[in-house]
Amino acid sequence: MKFYTEKIAKSDRIPKLVSALFEKMPQIEADRAVLLTESYKSTEGEPIITRRAKAFEHILRNIPITIRDNELVVGSATKAPRSCQVFPEYSYEWLEAEFDTVATRSADPFYISEETKSVLHEVYKYWKGKTTRELADAYMSAEAKTAFEHSVFTPGNYYFNGVGHVTVDYPKVLSAGYSGIISEAEERLDKLSQGDPDYGEQYHFLTAVIISCKAAVHYAKRYSVLAAEMAEKESDAKRKQELVEISRICAKVPENGAGSFYEACQSFWFVQMLLQTESSGHSISPGRFDQYMYPYLKKDLDAGKITYEKAQELIDCIWVKLNDLNKCRDAESAEGFAGYSLFQNLIAGGQNKFGRDATNDLSFMCITATEHVFLPQPSFSVRVWNGSPHEFLIRAAELTATGIGLPAYYNDEVIIPALQNRGLTLEDARDYNIIGCVEPQKAAKTDGWHDAAFFNMLRPLEMVFSEGVDKGELIGRKTKPVSEMKTFDEFLSAYKEQMNYFIGLLVNADNAIDRAHGERCPLPFQSSMVDDCIARGKSVQQGGAVYNFTGPQGFGIANIADGLYAIKKLVFDEKKYTLQYFKKALEDNFGKPTDQKMAEKLTGKVVKALAENGREISEELIRCVYDEIKTNKCSESERAGYEKLLADIESLDKYGNDVDEVDTFAREMAYIYTKPLENYRNPRGGIFQAGLYPVSANVPLGEHTGATPDGRLAFTPIADGVSPAAGRDKKGPTAAANSVSALDHFIASNGTLFNMKFHPSALSGRSGLESFVALVRGYFDRKGSHMQFNVVSRETLRDAQKHPEKYRSLVVRVAGYSALFTTLSKGLQEDIINRTEQQSF
């Protein structure tokens, strides 16, 4: 196939739209919460699905709408750009508690006015006892809650928020419009038999679908009216014409099928933004945009109705709009997902369902759009397989070379069989796209619950040393004291016992939350666009999707592999140290003092806990606590011993250097997480499947983790994804890639994440790009699943820390997505800077 590869110029409109987006700090708006609550108050006693649909309708009929300057694609969830609505039906207490700090916190701050605070304060009174979080609490076992509180894992994402993480049937809306979906639901209603045992549920579900779809149509028509009014008043003739056209299009779509590429763009956007008004879930991923939008583009191009330049401008406008949406998370989650990211993953290239390459002109234009707009959203990805056109990958490499941290590269050759292994048909597996960070699934058929929890694989290792005790409380299994363990196998089986125990609790927590969403927040609008909800007459949240999964992600594989390898070598093979000595060394943090900032943070937490327990807080008490945490009471000789231990650990082979023995070890260790999970089921009738990636939680959750036997000091970041621990891969990118490919990426079918950072010199010139593409292809030949790259210099990042104002739009890829570097917390910035730079001159 021949592609249109000319560089398409950027329209003047795009920089204007982008700068308008960043004029002000994002703010919290209360309109949705107020309207939702009004509706809920008036529907008490009705079926929950009906209440959800009516609330959605009430919101869409009354929420303020706005068309921003220069927009061609319209539809804004908030009055101010890049702002967010609030979703009290999931949880609200955290925001109320953070009212006075949310504007000044380090990660992802939001402005909130005094008026909004007081309005929300009123709204919140209604929600006590009614949220998904509270119901999840009731369903969760005491042991699971304890493990959650002790940061062994955190299912906080869906515990506090909606689930999101879905790709809906965009092509259906584009072709049939909501009127088509409404007819489908009506036909289904006609066919229901009143004698069916679940007649009532199905009836109310289908009715809710109809209400929701009609609400979406009405919402678009409000824009049509607004555009017409604005056109009336507009003095600039060109803009007036644009507004008239917007008005015409919004009257037509998404109610009806799109007749042109422009109409398809507008219809797509309404779907994308309304999904995020219905629920607070993130990672609502557009998926294979280049596939379902292409027929509209091609038709217009062939008919001479559009130019490549005009089409590019429309695509660029969508890219800008994807950055207009935002979400406020609680302070701790904000650190874990830092960078205001919504993880709207959009993917180009790859095979079609028949196994033929599907790359087209629009695939290339998606790359151009990311270059033009140069913002973190969409989380742009490309699919790679043995038949991918070389020129497409070179074009993708050019985008990588810009340093934006996009695209992420995915391997069809691993993902397709991995999904088949989970029960997808071959055709469905070939048609996969990525959700959020790295999670593969089949669009419009899947409820993947992909980001189900972060599971810290290092915490159960700590429990082996402490015999299940954490902060004085027995939270794990009371395994044998390490002093009595005679073989490495004994040690390893204790680790497996702790892991199995906590994996069981993780499942308990996830299923409790899952059930709470099913009961309290089914989503009729989303469900109208996911098969087989209409045919089954039930929502996605109640198991209406064809494929159902729960995918909690483990992280820390590099530290676990290096740590257990160190114990095997130093304690059992070489017999240089005892386990008892290791235990003491870990308790003493290898004789190193706690970093001052961390000590302050920990002091704050301890003091807060003391205050909650009724202790009177004096300055002296604070100083005492601080000194206790900060000072290391080791003697000189103890310290010298620990230095020797650290040096011995340091001299061992490490994961990330293409050493077979360690890499095979890492593969086995990963199975300790990935294999037991497969045996569990979720309430929607699906299975659990593991991912191995941390988003950016490796930094905040590292702060809850003591020293580990790989020589990692207490409270420091944990290794990121399946990447080698920071600074430990010393043999260059191919060696690191070979190590990572030694893991079983097929079984980690909820995705793995391999981060690599390049100095720009490694990608300079055509030969640099060729080598880069060969590196990706080579890693994929060895059955790695995903790769992403940062191309920046250390100096650039240091300067950005000193002068954030100069680098407002500096994009860095942080584990699975791109974020604005200057909006990240200091800890995360340091982590990015400290990652090994794969320099080559």
Next chain:
Amino acid sequence: MENSRLSVQGRIFNIQRYSIHDGPGIRTIVFLKGCPLRCRWCCNPESQKYDTETMVTAGKTETVGRDVTVEDVISEVEKDRVYYLRSGGGMTLSGGEFTVQPEFSLALLSEAHDRALNTAVETCGFAASEVFEKLLPYIDTVMLDIKHTDSEKHRLYTGRDNTVIKENAVLLAKKARKLIIRTPVIPTFNDTREEIGKIAEFTASLGTVSELHLLPYHRIGSDKYAGLGREYMMKDIKVPEKEKMEELLSVVNAAGLKGQIGG
């Protein structure tokens, strides 16, 4: 039959993977120890002596140089085979100077060649012509340095006369499968239009050579001199400006050659 060449020993000081500026594609560079030249700007001063020595790097004392067998090296090189296949890369012998260890180089290159690995060498050209004759059948690409055409200036800055090098250039031009001439551009030594022009002229005169690569001087190896307890004689030299390199590139191109900045 036992493959006896796998046990041939040689002395190296580093193996560097994912090298992308030293021959075609992704390559693994094997740095051999020992060099007949003493170029003042050398960025690998630890390569020059054949004897193992100690060097202080970031406060730590390390031994430079280790004796390895062909088998050791090949098994390391094989690890990136998949990347060579995807990029057209392979193994490059650098140094030091591979001709200083002819038996080891012969065994290593012929082993790689038999395994269908692409081979390249970076050479200063200062060796007996018979050595090149013997090794050439197993080399896909020769990258030969021509540092200066003036014999006296060459001797002053590198410790050796260039007569042998020029003779070998003629030999290589005739017999190598592919020959690329490379010139490190060193301010105060050879960075004038005239000097580069003469190198280009010489290269063109070889008849079969079409590429001349200009490698801008860099200081990345300068810390190593202190680490070895030696004085760095080029400390006042500045890295050539981009414009300067472009200008010299145009001189190369004017001679009818395909010029390139960097490897």
